Amino acid sequence: MEDTTRPEEEHQHGQELSAEEWRREEVQRITRLVEDGDVDSAVALLSELHPADRGEALLAMESGPLGETMARLTPEATAEVLEFVDLEEALALISETDPAVLPRVLDETSLDVAADVLRSLPPSRSLEALAGMSDAAEVAPLLGYSDESAGGLMVPEFPAVSAHMTAGIALDVLRLLGPDAEEFASIFVVDSEGRLLGSITVTKLALSPLNDVVRDIMHPEVVSVTADTDQEECARLMDHYGLRYLPVLDGDRRLIGIIMLEDVVEVVTEEATEDMFRIAGIAGERVMGPFGSSVRSRLPWLYINLGTAFLAALVISFFESTIARVAALAVFLPIVAGQGGIAGTQTLTLVVRSMALGELSSTRGMRLVARELLLGLLHGLLLAAVVGAVAYMWMGTPVLGAVVGAAMLGNMVVAGLAGSGVPLLLRRLKMDPAVSSAIFVTTFTDVLGFLMFLGLAALLIEWLV
């Protein structure tokens, strides 16, 4: 669509704003208009914005004003927005859309976006919307694919030509497809059964002699996925091979859809965020999402950690008498445990993220554990020296300094071992390293840390009292 909005346009104050500032000002202006009740002016401004900015403005509104504004937007204007916002945001906007208008809006969006929305609505609403859509027959097949798969990412309508056509005829085919074809910079080449043979950029097509046969000038297609391929794998393939489009084939190698790089950028961000959140125990959360989903995702995690904390506490309880005689030990407990936990988390974060990025093969695994062990040793020595010295100076007992130092060293070695070994082991057992590792690693470092510290103290108790 033609868009003539100039974000860098001079503001009426005569100063040139950055695009970012201009956008923010427009959003605030529109929100204020709606809050003052002047919905018509707001809608007029909104219609002039780039759909991506329109979406940002709408999402900044409170629920009441948003509903009023959405009611005044045309289905086309709403559909344009849905193409640019992510799924969560799209659903937030749709919840403020009149269900009677929804089918028309979804008819205006591209098929993959409509399918994404319908898949996420409650079945009754989804069926109701689908029934009212003129595109129902094209969208329905997509609903069977999972959101996070190639089938859920792909665009099912794309320009394709036969291998035996000439360049001139291929261009005519494109011309007949109209403005929709302009989205695509590459055309796909199929045989008479629809099986993928290759691709050719429109540039090459346009610059080749009109009589050249497509088969002779095309790029024979080599990389493809099937509809059930995981979206993260699709993103990795496209990044590895520098692809702009990734063809999706069915079981007979027939071309059924194309994944576009723009849609994969969103996947990359999502997956990276998910990685981080899984390690921390907040998988699936969004920053101002529903209260209940935060509780549901964090509470189990907190309870599990409570369980492992009790395990560590059990270890301490064995040495209650030791602590009763040398209360100073309680002072250094959190120091020893804390450092081990932090070092373990450092290693864990590095290892889990590298696994996710495909940078950690199994052969590298053993070398990694050895490396982290060595790092733990080195860090442990450097920390033990400081901690032991402080313990001695603070409490006056050299043996206490030695015990604290030794325990610190041991704990750092354990942290390195556990932080690298646990995720590798979990991966070998086909379990998700991100979620489970964090629990196991801190349990290891805590339990073994306390054991070493208090055990050593108990052994040398006579020199400590």
Next chain:
Amino acid sequence: MEDTTRPEEEHQHGQELSAEEWRREEVQRITRLVEDGDVDSAVALLSELHPADRGEALLAMESGPLGETMARLTPEATAEVLEFVDLEEALALISETDPAVLPRVLDETSLDVAADVLRSLPPSRSLEALAGMSDAAEVAPLLGYSDESAGGLMVPEFPAVSAHMTAGIALDVLRLLGPDAEEFASIFVVDSEGRLLGSITVTKLALSPLNDVVRDIMHPEVVSVTADTDQEECARLMDHYGLRYLPVLDGDRRLIGIIMLEDVVEVVTEEATEDMFRIAGIAGERVMGPFGSSVRSRLPWLYINLGTAFLAALVISFFESTIARVAALAVFLPIVAGQGGIAGTQTLTLVVRSMALGELSSTRGMRLVARELLLGLLHGLLLAAVVGAVAYMWMGTPVLGAVVGAAMLGNMVVAGLAGSGVPLLLRRLKMDPAVSSAIFVTTFTDVLGFLMFLGLAALLIEWLV
């Protein structure tokens, strides 16, 4: 370049492997050949691989075999690989390249890749290589840009046409540019001074009547950046507006380069990884990177945390006499502190990541703190109930259960407050929330957690002994 490799080709065992498995087998085959000394066969196989896979195979080799293999690869074959691997990997390969051959290799790569490499080499090597390059004049201007800026990302050579040309003439211009033009699906439209006016897809150009004037059929350009724009901002713009190309302008609005979406995908992954690593205190590390860089990035962090741990230990030391009388308190110390630390990290991770993704405006900030406070209260109550009950049953003293429960509740509330408030405050003070927050938040939860727990215990000491 034409590539006829079929990763899904049938393996000689007659079974059809997935592309992933085939790649891995080829890599292993090649590595084995080199280890057996048959470098020629390895190079022959390597030359047939897609450059991305060639890179993977090379990076899997040990240093010695890698050097031998690199010595046998043509500069063109090496240059192709550099286009597909990331910068760290490129530098690893270049360290095994004969310095005399390097200028020829860099002449074969695209200008932005050559610039990336040269920027990262030690100045003497960089100048030496630049002096030997025939592309030196084109590459030199790029060296002034920072790696993580638009100038460092952009491709400085791109097809551009004048607004007053006809579609037919524009296509002829493209034809004259040769195969290099085929990279680009959009052509940029400039005025006589080289200032950006708009863009037009090749598809539209090819399908328009030859006499249409470019100015009438182009898309007036609206989104652009300058060479010093941060790469993360470029990625965000391209994602927000669904762009495939982002023009880079100089101070006079002249077009000086184009950022391509493929290069931004790598940025998105890098930035997400950096976010995670900064929170854990391993910023800048890579999984099997130099030992020294791991020590340099982690040790300061470990020392700082040691310092904050001593602060927390100081708090405990005030209550040494209390603990001496009720050693059971030492058992529950790590439980109370641990849960607060975990909850604080959960909130922190969510907030820092959302900030990085631009999802957290300042207005939302206050609502977020309130929300996390509420969550802390709820989780605190649910955990306190369990912990208090266990403490009572384990130790037999109901008052102990009450003290532990109350401390747990208080600690969870503090964790929610600190985990959300600290990063927001740091952002307002223009400090990097990721790095500093983690230290401050755990310090808060530890210190205040111990204070509440031991303070309460000291107050009610008579009911606890």
